[in-house]
Amino acid sequence: xxxxxxxxxxxxxxxxxxxxxxxxxxxxxxxxxxxxxxxxxxxxxxxxxxxxxxxxxxxxxxxxxxxxxxxxxxxxxxxxxxxxxxxxxxxxxxxxxxxxxxxxxxxxxxxxxxxxxxxxxxxxxxxxxxxxxxxxxxxxxxxxxxxxxxxxxxxxxxxxxxxxxxxxxxxxxxxxxxxxxxxxxxxxxxxxxxxxxxxxxxxxxxxxxxxxxxxxxxxxxxxxxxxxxxxxxxxxxxxxxxxxxxxxxxxxxxxxxxxxxxxxxxxxxxxxxxxxxxxxxxxxxxxxxxxxxxxxxxxxxxxxxxxxxxxxxxxxxxxx
Numbered sequence: 001x002x003x004x005x006x007x008x009x010x011x012x013x014x015x016x017x018x019x020x021x022x023x024x025x026x027x028x029x030x031x032x033x034x035x036x037x038x039x040x041x042x043x044x045x046x047x048x049x050x051x052x053x054x055x056x057x058x059x060x061x062x063x064x065x066x067x068x069x070x071x072x073x074x075x076x077x078x079x080x081x082x083x084x085x086x087x088x089x090x091x092x093x094x095x096x097x098x099x100x101x102x103x104x105x106x107x108x109x110x111x112x113x114x115x116x117x118x119x120x121x122x123x124x125x126x127x128x129x130x131x132x133x134x135x136x137x138x139x140x141x142x143x144x145x146x147x148x149x150x151x152x153x154x155x156x157x158x159x160x161x162x163x164x165x166x167x168x169x170x171x172x173x174x175x176x177x178x179x180x181x182x183x184x185x186x187x188x189x190x191x192x193x194x195x196x197x198x199x200x201x202x203x204x205x206x207x208x209x210x211x212x213x214x215x216x217x218x219x220x221x222x223x224x225x226x227x228x229x230x231x232x233x234x235x236x237x238x239x240x241x242x243x244x245x246x247x248x249x250x251x252x253x254x255x256x257x258x259x260x261x262x263x264x265x266x267x268x269x270x271x272x273x274x275x276x277x278x279x280x281x282x283x284x285x286x287x288x289x290x291x292x293x294x295x296x297x298x299x300x301x302x303x304x305x306x307x308x309x310x311x312x313x314x315x316x317x318x319x320x
Contacts, residue, residue, distance in 0.1 A: 010044040011073055013037055014052065018070040019135075021059045078158055081280040093122035096286045100145035103229035105129040107249045108298075109145070116293045123286055131228060142283050143290060144276040147246075149202050149269050162275045164295050165248070168304040169203055169267035172250055172259045173242035183242065183262035186212035190219060193241030195232040198225045203269050208244060211268040246271050247300050247310060255314045264307035273298070 017026035017037055027034040045052050052066035062070055100109060105127055113125060128134070134141045151163050173183065181192050186209065194205050205223065209216055224241065226232040232243045233250065237258055244267055245259075253259040275291050295301075304310045 007044060007047060010040045010047075011069075012077070013040040014044055015070065015073040015077060017041060017053075017060060018062055018066065018073075021061060023060060074158070078280055094283070094286065095124045095126055096283060096290060097126040097128055097140065097142045098145065098290065099128040099130055099134045099141045099143070101131050101147065101228065102129045103233075103249060104145060104147070106230045107233070112297055115297065116290065119293065120289055123289065125290070142277060142281060143287050145294070146274045146276050147271045148274065149272065151272055151274065158279055160275075160277050160279055162291070163272055164275055165273045165298055165301045166303045167246045167248045167271045167273065167300050168310075169244050169246055169270065170261050170304075170307075170310070171208070171242050171263060171265070172245045172254065172261055173236055174239040174258065175260055176239040177236075177242065178260055178262050180239075181242075186214045186263065186265060189242065189263075190214070190216075190221065192222065194221055194223045195235055195241050195243035196223055196225050197229065197232070198227050203244060203267055203271065205244065207269065208265075208267050212265055247304050248273075248298065251299060251314060254310070261307050261310065266305070270303050 013026065013030060016029050017023055020026050020029070023037045023041070024034050027037045030037070041053065050065045051063050052069065053060040054063060055061070098109070106129070110127060113127070116123075116125065128141060133146070134144055151161065171183070171189070173181075177192075181188065183189055183192060189205075189209070196204055205221060206216065224232075224235070226235075229243075229245065229249055233245065233253075235241060236243045236245075237253065242262065250259055254261065275294070277287050277291075281287060300313065304313065
């Protein structure tokens with residue numbers, strides 16, 4: 001056997017440090033000190049006779065040889081994990097940790113989760129609400145429900161990415177706000193209080209106005225930014241302004257009449273929802289059951305293209 005396999009501990013530490021581009025974050029994942037990570041990397045570089053990292057600002061950036069070793073380590077460790085999973089497949093009953101955005105967890109997942117529990121009482125779902133993209137290598141999450149305007153942005157060789165729905169985005173507000181502001185044309189929205197998401201640079205009001213052929217030159221919009229859609233929704237329900245909302249997030253409020261769609265002009269971009277999980281998870285059977293459930297339960301699998309179509313899908317035309 002190749003004597004270099006004696007350095008397996010160093011190689012494992014290297015894979016984690018290279019993945020995070022940080023010795024401190026590698027130390028957190030491995031539950032060792034940053035000094036220990038640094039020492040293991042010095043030992044590995046010395047034994048190999050090559051430089052694996054260079055420091056750039058706060059990041060440890062891989063050299064070309066470091067990149068070659070990193071890809072090889074990832075591939076090799078994934079094969080080992082796959083083999084372990086084949087001989088240690090988890091039983092069907094047990095825990096499953098599901099991660100998604102704060103808004104999706106609050107507005108759709110949690111209100112509907114009881115139906116999964118009634119079908120599969122032996123599977124305990126732990127919900128992790130976070131707007132941060134989770135790292136499956138850390139082992140804290142089994143399945144994520146992610147939203148993006150592009151499926152290709154989520155691709156990774158160690159992950160299964162399954163697109164399950166495509167959701168349209170409409171402006172919504174309370175009936176009282178509509179009565180006060182009379183939002184009948186795109187130009188009417190210029191003077192209204194507009195709710196958006198912090199750091200959202202694609203599905204935002206500026207691109208909605210551009211789609212509506214409204215020139216915003218020399219116009220300052222009245223905007224309030226929130227870190228999560230459920231916070232913006234609370235403000236919209238309170239009659240404080242109008243928000244751009246995914247149909248799946250606000251359907252029940254539109255159906256009840258608490259929110260209305262003031263104008264039949266959806267945003268030109270749509271949110272695509274995806275199921276994401278590791279190809280090598282030992283909980284594959286549990287994950288499959290949850291994926292089958294959410295694909296059957298989730299509404300609006302295809303995009304709504306008009307207000308009339310949304311009315312028809314909600315099955316309650318009078319509520320709008």
